[in-house]
Amino acid sequence: MAFQEILGKSIDELQIxxxxxxxxxxxxxxxxxxxAVTGDFNPAHVNEAYAEGTFFKRRIAHGMxxxxxxxxxxxxxxxxxxxxxxxxxxxxxKPVYIQDTIExxxxxxxxxPARNRVRFEAACMNQHDEQVLHAxxxxxxxxxxx
Numbered sequence: 032m033a034f035q036e037i038l039g040k041s042i043d044e045l046q047i048x049x050x051x052x053x054x055x056x057x058x059x060x061x062x063x064x065x066x067a068v069t070g071d072f073n074p075a076h077v078n079e080a081y082a083e084g085t086f087f088k089r090r091i092a093h094g095m096x097x098x099x100x101x102x103x104x105x106x107x108x109x110x111x112x113x114x115x116x117x118x119x120x121x122x123x124x125k126p127v128y129i130q131d132t133i134e135x136x137x138x139x140x141x142x143x144p145a146r147n148r149v150r151f152e153a154a155c156m157n158q159h160d161e162q163v164l165h166a167x168x169x170x171x172x173x174x175x176x177x
Contacts, residue, residue, distance in 0.1 A: 038173040039111020042144050045172060051109035053100055054134040057092050057127055065096045092127040097164050100135035101153040105170055109137055110149065113173025117148065125163040132158040147171050
């Protein structure tokens with residue numbers, strides 16, 4: 032397979048309104064692996080006894096674990112492989128718990144071909160159709176090779 036074939040969509044292949052989705056059920060293993068990779072062993076995420084005394088009453092997933100579902104879409108689907116993150120602003124709206132199924136979506140909302148930049152909006156919804164995250168940001172889609 033030629034290198035060009037694995038690249039995502041270039042800016043000229045993207046349309047305003049293009050949307051992609053990814054769904055994942057968050058497991059206890061996901062939380063422990065994320066903690067191991069990042070070093071974030073906040074007891075709100077990894078200690079049930081501690082979490083019972085918090086506002087949430089049980090362990091919650093790392094916020095950045097949920098954000099990574101958006102990153103998954105950007106890097107694998109829309110625009111796809113070769114995409115470079117420039118910036119992102121995130122609002123956490125509800126907690127994500129172990130065994131929540133989260134559906135992330137990314138929608139292209141603006142394109143700047145002169146600068147090769149795309150603005151996106153993203154949302155993550157849980158299995159109860161509650162929005163747990165809203166994000167917006169800018170990425171550089173891959174440039175197609177001639």
